[in-house]
Amino acid sequence: MNEPKRWSELAGGASPEESEILLAGVSERMPSELRGQVWSAVTQRASADGGRRRRSPARGSISAPISPQSSRGRRAPIARQRMKAMVRQVLGASWLVLFGCARLEAEVGSDPPTDSTPKCDSTAALRAYYWNVRPDDPTDLIDFLIKVENRSGSAIPLATLSVRYYFRDELTTPTTLDVYYSDTCCSNKFSFDDRVRTSVQAVSSTRADSYFEIGFEPSVGELASGDAAQVEIGYHDAAFVATSTQSNDYSFLATATGTQADWDACPGPACLPTFTNCALTLYDAGVRVWGTPP
Amino acid sequence: VTPWLVRRQRAHRRYEVTDAARVDLEPAAAPDLAFALEQREKLVLLDQLLAALDEEQRLVFVLFELESMTGSEIALALGIPLGTVFSRLRLARVAFRAALGRHRTAEDRLFLRAGSK
Numbered sequence: 001m002n003e004p005k006r007w008s009e010l011a012g013g014a015s016p017e018e019s020e021i022l023l024a025g026v027s028e029r030m031p032s033e034l035r036g037q038v039w040s041a042v043t044q045r046a047s048a049d050g051g052r053r054r055r056s057p058a059r060g061s062i063s064a065p066i067s068p069q070s071s072r073g074r075r076a077p078i079a080r081q082r083m084k085a086m087v088r089q090v091l092g093a094s095w096l097v098l099f100g101c102a103r104l105e106a107e108v109g110s111d112p113p114t115d116s117t118p119k120c121d122s123t124a125a126l127r128a129y130y131w132n133v134r135p136d137d138p139t140d141l142i143d144f145l146i147k148v149e150n151r152s153g154s155a156i157p158l159a160t161l162s163v164r165y166y167f168r169d170e171l172t173t174p175t176t177l178d179v180y181y182s183d184t185c186c187s188n189k190f191s192f193d194d195r196v197r198t199s200v201q202a203v204s205s206t207r208a209d210s211y212f213e214i215g216f217e218p219s220v221g222e223l224a225s226g227d228a229a230q231v232e233i234g235y236h237d238a239a240f241v242a243t244s245t246q247s248n249d250y251s252f253l254a255t256a257t258g259t260q261a262d263w264d265a266c267p268g269p270a271c272l273p274t275f276t277n278c279a280l281t282l283y284d285a286g287v288r289v290w291g292t293p294p
Numbered sequence: 295v296t297p298w299l300v301r302r303q304r305a306h307r308r309y310e311v312t313d314a315a316r317v318d319l320e321p322a323a324a325p326d327l328a329f330a331l332e333q334r335e336k337l338v339l340l341d342q343l344l345a346a347l348d349e350e351q352r353l354v355f356v357l358f359e360l361e362s363m364t365g366s367e368i369a370l371a372l373g374i375p376l377g378t379v380f381s382r383l384r385l386a387r388v389a390f391r392a393a394l395g396r397h398r399t400a401e402d403r404l405f406l407r408a409g410s411k
Binding site: 003004006007008013014015017018020021022024025026125152153154156160284285286287289 | 333336337339340343358359360362364365366375377378380381382383384385387388390391394
C-alpha cells in the first residue's frame, strides 16, 4: 500500500491556506526526542508485559509494536492501563495529549474499531444506493443493484470498499451468486464485471443469518470523487426451482423500485428518497461508513 | 456560535493590543512580532479545526500530518490495519477542509454583519 504524501507538502493535496495552518502546527510539534522517549517507554513496558504482545518489539524502536493484545478479540486491560499511565507520566499535559493521544487509551490493547461515524443521509462522504429490480415475494431470484457514490473530495481505491446486503438464506440446494453488471460513472467510465468480489457469509443476528459481501479487485482502480460505481448481483437456486422469501430479509426494501432512467439519474437530487437503504452497510478499509447492520 | 465568536474576537483584540504596545516600545521587533502573531492565530485556528474532527480521525491526522509518523508506525502504535489508518487519514482531511470552510463562512457572516451596522 503506497504511503500518501503529507498533505502540506508540495502537491500533497492541501490548499495553500490549509498547508500554512498545518505547517504552523508542524513547527510547534512535540520534539522528536520526547516523542522517542514516549514510544521507547511504551515499548519497554509492552516488552515487560511478557507473552501478551504479538511479537517481541525492539527496545527503543519507535516502530516496534506496542499493542499488548495477544490476539484480536482478547484484551489486556492491565497492560492498557499501564500504557495509559505511562503516556500521561511522560507527556503530562503536553501537546500530543491535548491534540489527540487521549484516544490512545481506547485504541491500544483493544479491538480495532470497525465503525467511524456511519451515516445514512446526504451528508455522508461515501453513500450507498440500492435498486430493487425484482421485488417479487417469494422469488426464484434475488436481484438488485447497489451503487456507491464517492463524495469525499478525493479519489478512493475501490478495493478498499465493500458493501453488505443482509438476508435470510432459505436456499438449501446448490446456489449461484452472479455478477450481472458493473461499471463506474461518470467522469471516468469503465466496466469491471470480472473483477467484482462476491461471497455469501454467515452472520449471527436475530434479523439475518447471512450477507452478500460485494467488493472489488485491486486492479479495478480508483473511484473518482463525484463518481459512482454500480454492481448488479443475482442469487438463486442453481436450477431456478427453489424460492426465497424476501420480505423477511433485513436489507430488502420493497419500495426501492424505479425505472432504469430513475436509477441512471442517481446519484442526483431525486436519488436519496427512492434508493436510499440504511439497512445496507458500506465499509471503507474495514470501517463502517454507511448504514446499520442487523 | 455567536458567544464563541464574540469570545474569540475579544481574545484576538487582547493579543493585538498587547503586541501593539510592544511594537511601540520596540519598533525593531515589529516584523518578528507580526510573524509571531500570525503563527499564534494559525495555531489557534488549527486547534479549532482539529477539535472539529472525530477523535479517531484526529489521532491519525495529528500523528501523520504533524508528527510525521508513517502509516505503518501509526498502524502498529494503534493496533489498527494500515488500510484503516489511510482511510481515517482521508476522512480526516475531508473533515478538516469542511471545518475550515465552515470557519471561513462564519467569519464572512460576521464581517458582513459588522459592515452593515
